[in-house]
Amino acid sequence: MNFKTGLLSLLVVCGACGQVSQQEDLVKDSFDFAGQQLKFAFTQVDSVKAALAAADSKKKLVSPRTIEDDGSFKMVASRDWTSGFFPGELWYMYEYTKDDYWKTKAQEFTADIEDQKTNGGTHDMGFKMYCSFGNGYRLTQDAAYKDILLESAATLITRYKPAIGCIRSWDHSRDKWLCPVIIDNMMNLELLYWAFKETGDSVYYDVATNHARTTIKNHFRDDYSSYHVIDYDTINGNVLHKHTHQGYNHESAWSRGQAWGLYGYTMCYRETKLPEFLAQAENIANYIFTNPTMPEDMVAYWDFNAPGIPNEPRDASAAAVMACAMYELSMYNAEKAAQYKKWADTIVESLSKNYRASSEGDYGFVLLHSTGARNFERDVPLVYADYYFLEALLKKEKLEKEGTAIL
Numbered sequence: 001m002n003f004k005t006g007l008l009s010l011l012v013v014c015g016a017c018g019q020v021s022q023q024e025d026l027v028k029d030s031f032d033f034a035g036q037q038l039k040f041a042f043t044q045v046d047s048v049k050a051a052l053a054a055a056d057s058k059k060k061l062v063s064p065r066t067i068e069d070d071g072s073f074k075m076v077a078s079r080d081w082t083s084g085f086f087p088g089e090l091w092y093m094y095e096y097t098k099d100d101y102w103k104t105k106a107q108e109f110t111a112d113i114e115d116q117k118t119n120g121g122t123h124d125m126g127f128k129m130y131c132s133f134g135n136g137y138r139l140t141q142d143a144a145y146k147d148i149l150l151e152s153a154a155t156l157i158t159r160y161k162p163a164i165g166c167i168r169s170w171d172h173s174r175d176k177w178l179c180p181v182i183i184d185n186m187m188n189l190e191l192l193y194w195a196f197k198e199t200g201d202s203v204y205y206d207v208a209t210n211h212a213r214t215t216i217k218n219h220f221r222d223d224y225s226s227y228h229v230i231d232y233d234t235i236n237g238n239v240l241h242k243h244t245h246q247g248y249n250h251e252s253a254w255s256r257g258q259a260w261g262l263y264g265y266t267m268c269y270r271e272t273k274l275p276e277f278l279a280q281a282e283n284i285a286n287y288i289f290t291n292p293t294m295p296e297d298m299v300a301y302w303d304f305n306a307p308g309i310p311n312e313p314r315d316a317s318a319a320a321v322m323a324c325a326m327y328e329l330s331m332y333n334a335e336k337a338a339q340y341k342k343w344a345d346t347i348v349e350s351l352s353k354n355y356r357a358s359s360e361g362d363y364g365f366v367l368l369h370s371t372g373a374r375n376f377e378r379d380v381p382l383v384y385a386d387y388y389f390l391e392a393l394l395k396k397e398k399l400e401k402e403g404t405a406i407l
């Protein structure tokens with residue numbers, strides 16, 4: 001679909017001007033609320049940092065992650081997989097408001113995680129560096145950020161296993177898995193496609209595309225739901241186990257895993273234009289949005305097979321990631337654009353109206369009701385729910401005003 005067709009179908013979707021302005025209000029109102037929450041979060045972060053300094057602790061905590069079961073504020077070190085989302089939120093605030101206050105704050109929190117560029121012990125490089133430095137580079141063209149991102153991408157591909165055709169995910173749990181690859185890893189490929197465009201070095205394109213193809217082959221069931229962890233033999237590339245780590249059980253469909261796959265293949269299609277990736281994204285979307293357990297407000301339960309549905313926690317983080325993906329996917333299928341956008345709009349409206357944290361409370365998180373896993377972080381705020389919620393709002397606005405959801 002070309003730009004004009006996209007814009008035209010959007011105007012049909014949006015209908016009367018009144019509806020457009022109502023949608024703009026929702027985006028503005030949500031960003032106003034997020035700005036207020038993030039300013040409150042700075043006070044909470046400062047208290048934690050001051051307490052560490054007073055205790056003469058060597059521990060360096062850089063950004064918020066969640067609220068613990070005991071009600072305390074959890075901040076993380078730069079090595080944590082979630083360390084890039086808070087700086088990323090600040091970049092999105094800058095993008096929406098164009099206010100240098102947010103730029104300065106974003107720069108400050110982004111700088112705190114630079115050390116991760118050489119951390120070869122993690123596949124979460126994209127989550128950490130592309131959400132922080134990546135957004136920062138996109139918005140400022142700061143050459144130092146570009147160098148940091150290129151070093152990060154070079155570090156990430158050291159984890160690629162040619163015999164498998166995938167980037168290794170975790171190094172932990174060696175008693176359980178030889179070479180685990182998790183569906184989440186699809187999200188880290190965006191950094192590699194960016195590095196390919198910047199350098200022209202096809203190794204980045206090939207690693208990302210091979211990873212995505214191998215994942216289509218081994219991670220998905222016939223109904224296009226996905227396993228969480230595939231364990232591979234590093235010598236011959238054979239699949240050893242199909243497991244879950246965070247979902248309900250090995251055969252269940254963990255909601256955030258489905259969301260990572262949906263976003264991942266939508267992004268891979270944008271970067272490669274390979275029809276196999278578009279087909280995969282659309283099949284995943286169909287699994288998610290026609291699932292009999294999907295509630296009316298489109299904020300999925302934490303696992304599509306959780307046994308106690310409807311008395312199970314939701315996962316606002318999965319919903320926010322799904323909304324981001326569906327805004328973009330709506331650009332790639334003219335016939336389904338209206339339906340895809342409607343699903344995304346329903347999520348964004350639900351999150352904005354019914355999942356908000358308390359004003360200047362909840363340590364400054366924006367959304368409540370996310371779920372990290374079967375056995376931890378259940379029904380809590382999570383920093384990445386807030387990050388992808390702001391991204392979804394930006395995509396929605398851009399799609400409605402300019403006919404593209406690509407930031």
Ligand code: GLY
Pocket residue numbers: 081184246256372
């Ligand atoms: N990448 C970890 C998660 O989605 O929880």
